[in-house]
Amino acid sequence: QQQVKQSPQSLIVQKGGISIINCAYENTAFDYFPWYQQFPGKGPALLIAIRPDVSEKKEGRFTISFNKSAKQFSLHIMDSQPGDSATYFCAAATGGGNKLTFGTGTQLKVEL
Amino acid sequence: KAGVTQTPRYLIKTRGQQVTLSCSPISGHRSVSWYQQTPGQGLQFLFEYFSETQRNKGNFPGRFSGRQFSNSRSEMNVSTLELGDSALYLCASSLGTFGETQYFGPGTRLLVL
Numbered sequence: 472q473q474q475v476k477q478s479p480q481s482l483i484v485q486k487g488g489i490s491i492i493n494c495a496y497e498n499t500a501f502d503y504f505p506w507y508q509q510f511p512g513k514g515p516a517l518l519i520a521i522r523p524d525v526s527e528k529k530e531g532r533f534t535i536s537f538n539k540s541a542k543q544f545s546l547h548i549m550d551s552q553p554g555d556s557a558t559y560f561c562a563a564a565t566g567g568g569n570k571l572t573f574g575t576g577t578q579l580k581v582e583l
Numbered sequence: 584k585a586g587v588t589q590t591p592r593y594l595i596k597t598r599g600q601q602v603t604l605s606c607s608p609i610s611g612h613r614s615v616s617w618y619q620q621t622p623g624q625g626l627q628f629l630f631e632y633f634s635e636t637q638r639n640k641g642n643f644p645g646r647f648s649g650r651q652f653s654n655s656r657s658e659m660n661v662s663t664l665e666l667g668d669s670a671l672y673l674c675a676s677s678l679g680t681f682g683e684t685q686y687f688g689p690g691t692r693l694l695v696l
Contacts, residue, residue, distance in 0.1 A: 514587070520684075570631060575625050
């Protein structure tokens with residue numbers, strides 16, 4: 472049972488554009504929602520995370536928007552750069568936050 | 584501060600064999616989690632150890648087991664390997680409290696022939 476659905480599977484954005492990745496969850500007990508970035512040959516690295524008592528969180532060019540009633544959250548990458556080309560995973564967790572349920576990933580390519 | 588290290592980085596085994604993977608967490612981190620990453624199933628949680636005790640467990644068969652030592656280093660073992668066990672096995676460490684960032688290692692790529 473897939474508890475976190477992520478879309479799109481792949482995304483091509485022009486340099487300077489906005490990349491948007493969406494996730495939806497089913498388990499209302501989730502209370503921690505991180506986004507991870509993974510480059511080939513590397514492990515995932517935390518980008519930004521949010522808790523459900525906040526509707527938006529921004530860190531640099533990365534913003535998470537969270538809609539608790541719709542059980543959806545999204546990652547926006549502003550001014551996308553070729554160096555942002557990677558696979559992005561949303562995730563969710565309950566309680567201690569160390570049992571992460573991941574989305575299926577989005578392969579982002581930023582073209583010049 | 585050194586990151587999460589995993590050994591070995593690559594491993595080739597045959598069906599029926601068993602394998603042990605090792606993870607050394609960031610200094611001071613007491614929680615170690617293991618994940619399996621495959622193209623078909625994505626990233627799936629295996630288990631988490633905190634202070635030498637298994638604190639969380641995913642939905643994997645009993646062939647997958649782990650342990651944690653007093654210095655927080657962790658090992659995971661897979662017995663009676665199957666072809667479907669071919670995957671990237673990732674270890675992540677954290678302080679272990681709510682919302683603390685999990686830092687992932689580079690993974691061990693296991694190929695079962």
